[in-house]
Amino acid sequence: MIKLYRFPPLDRLPSASPFCVKVEAYLRMAVIEYEPRDMTDPRKAPKGKLPFIRDGDTVVADSAAIIDYLKSRYGDPLDKDMTAAEQATALAYRRMMEEHTYFCIVQMRWMRDDTWSQVKTRYFSSMPAPLRWFVPGMARKQVRRDLRGQGIARHTDAEINAKALEDVRAISNFLGDKAYLMGAAPTSLDAMGYGFLTSLLWAPFNLPIQTEVDELDNLAAYCERLDRKYFADA
Numbered sequence: 001m002i003k004l005y006r007f008p009p010l011d012r013l014p015s016a017s018p019f020c021v022k023v024e025a026y027l028r029m030a031v032i033e034y035e036p037r038d039m040t041d042p043r044k045a046p047k048g049k050l051p052f053i054r055d056g057d058t059v060v061a062d063s064a065a066i067i068d069y070l071k072s073r074y075g076d077p078l079d080k081d082m083t084a085a086e087q088a089t090a091l092a093y094r095r096m097m098e099e100h101t102y103f104c105i106v107q108m109r110w111m112r113d114d115t116w117s118q119v120k121t122r123y124f125s126s127m128p129a130p131l132r133w134f135v136p137g138m139a140r141k142q143v144r145r146d147l148r149g150q151g152i153a154r155h156t157d158a159e160i161n162a163k164a165l166e167d168v169r170a171i172s173n174f175l176g177d178k179a180y181l182m183g184a185a186p187t188s189l190d191a192m193g194y195g196f197l198t199s200l201l202w203a204p205f206n207l208p209i210q211t212e213v214d215e216l217d218n219l220a221a222y223c224e225r226l227d228r229k230y231f232a233d234a
């Protein structure tokens with residue numbers, strides 16, 4: 001059976017990482033059996049990041065590469081009927097969430113002093129001493145460097161909140177009163193939507209943006225709907 005290597009669950013979230021939740025949601029939506037394997041040190045992953053999967057002798061890292069592999073190996077029940085124009089739209093939303101919203105989420109979790117104390121406890125408290133005394137600080141330093149390089153850390157907290165909210169409002173407007181992002185039937189974009197929106201809505205960090213996202217009724221209902229349909233047994 002496929003092994004999914006992910007960061008551990010975080011309260012309601014099957015993983016603290018939206019990319020790991022995305023792949024887990026895809027596996028469930030495409031009805032592919034898997035076993036989760038929790039990891040806390042991404043340096044041991046093939047590309048130094050999670051998720052990755054092992055399917056027999058095949059190892060695939062990176063959520064997009066994993067989904068491409070699963071489609072080629074197990075068929076493509078979710079996206080096979082999408083037109084080229086729909087695929088282009090889905091790709092644009094995916095890129096927005098992965099290359100922009102994601103970095104806003106990381107900045108909000110790791111760099112705000114009020115949130116960092118909660119993140120530090122939730123992510124690192126199971127680590128044995130003396131590691132848990134210095135690893136969190138080193139990890140935060142690396143994340144700060146990454147976020148400055150990416151560019152998001154050059155903005156204020158308020159600016160980052162506004163930028164993330166723009167993305168989330170765009171998703172809310174695009175979803176409208178449809179059941180799924182691309183229409184009446186689920187597609188792999190919903191695995192992505194579920195992974196990223198629940199990371200904002202359900203992570204136990206009291207992020208200021210959570211209240212604003214929660215007020216977008218269609219998004220909260222969408223996450224609950226997907227959760228009931230695909231994660232009821234989790």
Ligand SMILES: N[C@@H](CCC(=O)N[C@@H](CS)C(=O)NCC(=O)O)C(=O)O
Nearest residue numbers: 017018019042049050051062063064
């Ligand atoms: N492009 C990758 C991104 C994965 C990613 O950024 N994973 C983060 C967790 S959300 C990670 O492993 N970070 C650890 C690190 O950068 O050291 C994918 O789609 O899987």
